[in-house]
Amino acid sequence: MAQANAVLVKGAKVQKKKNRNSIERKKERTAYLFIALPVLYFVSFRILPTFFSFFLSFMEWDLLSPEREFIGFENYITAVSDPTLQKVFGNTFEYVFVCVPLMVVISLVLALMLNQIVKGRSFFRLIVFIPYVTSAVAISYVWKWMFMKNGGVINGILKFFGIAPQPFLNSADQSIFVVMSNIIWSSIGFNAIILLAGLMQIPRTYYEAAEIDGASGWEKFRYITIRQLNPTLVYVTVMGTIRTLQVFTQVYNIAGAEGGPLKSTASIVTEIYHTAFRQYKMGLASAITVILFIVIMIITLVQMKVLNKETD
């Protein structure tokens, strides 16, 4: 009897294996069918071009002539030693160090404020969010118009308060801040909405329990709000940093592809554009894109490591 059962079980197992094979294989074939075209797309339009950029960064090439000259790391040396490029890297870091903290803090304050009100929350949420959906190009020109030295409305308002008209975009010191104000203005709404969603998920009971334990407002904020919100804050910070490192549209349209007076507003990406498509130094431009890639990776990894530690 036991032997018969054993044979039956064994027979069933063998049968199951055969069935599993044909169903599994059918599913596998379907999977390959689903992914074939898109994978081909990614290889052709993402992976191969990236390798080609690496390859090109070791060359000297002006786009028109058929020869490309292998020059090893010379482009990279130029990228870090050329004073103009050093200024550009410095500008971009300045963009990041000023815009990102301000962006995150202001968005957080805004999100906290939105969380406090019930009546009118959706209305103000809407108002705050509108800058994000509008064309960055259009807004850049509005900024250029508002901050004009003669006739711009900002100087007009300053004049009303008795302050002398500022050169703004004509000044090597001030122009970068004009661009920064645009970057910050257009992103705080978006970030505030994300942070608000995170805030709304924190259970009230946490706060109530803390109150029973006698926690102060600041302690509640620090140990409940910030800690619970941490993943969202990290996300907002990392995304904001990556976007700011890649700033192009605002610089190009507010200050020009050249990069403003004394190149004071030039960012890495406007410089890549300038080097490749105005100066036709394809190899050098490719090297700068590789450096940008490495910078983004390093900063992202560092941020995620440092900021995620806060949850412990």
Add this chain to the structure above:
Amino acid sequence: MTLLYLAFVVIGVVMVFPFIWMIATSFKTGTDIYSLSLLPKKFTLDNYREVLAGSDFPRWFLNSFLVAGITTLSVLVFDPLLGYAFCKYRFRGKEAIFTMLLSTMMIPTEMMIIPWYMMVNQLGWNNTYWSMLFPGLSSAFGIFLMRQFFTGVPDELLDAGRIDGLSEFGVYTRIALPLVTPALSALGIFTFLGNWNSFLWPVIALDSKEKYTITLGLAQFSAENASQWELIMTGASVATIPIIIIFLIFQKKIIEGVQLTGVKG
């Protein structure tokens, strides 16, 4: 509490003022724009006449709409398909291929624009709609997002469909897809907006005026009419107002989509 609302009013003004100033300027005459009053001394529609009838703006608007629309459609077809495949199927090489796709998320667009430009030149894609379409037909982020959402679809439901005689594709379209519509609409909205606003690649790849997207067209228009701010602001308004209207109509979905990706991400 009233202090809070007061603060909101101030913030609201700061957020909205650039738009108001933009629109106000578009209704003023060339000499009037330098006055600081909000309302035009002499309300004029001449600027709009010139921009809408006498320039390429309508054409540029159409181009942007076409490009953003087709790209979004493509993303909505392919990204969920891949997300589903990586989530619900087992196949050889799955981990490797998925890792490869995910790693493309790390590649900044800037690294690809020079090779793309060379592709466009050497394959004769200059100034075609295709040159604006090919970069955005699928996104690694979208695939990742859809995969996350498909994990919430129970396998039993899919098996039930198979038992009922649906093909694999039928299971996908009739059972799985309808269950992830919030993610689909979020992905669609982001893709459309992102594509509509794209500037770097159009600036590089297009030099025929009639193929310009509206972002590039506005920049070109502003360069050509450099000191006529009333015209530039009108162009900016034409570029901005339709999107704001669409946003106001779909606002609930859009804001939900943003929160969805932010909290899950």
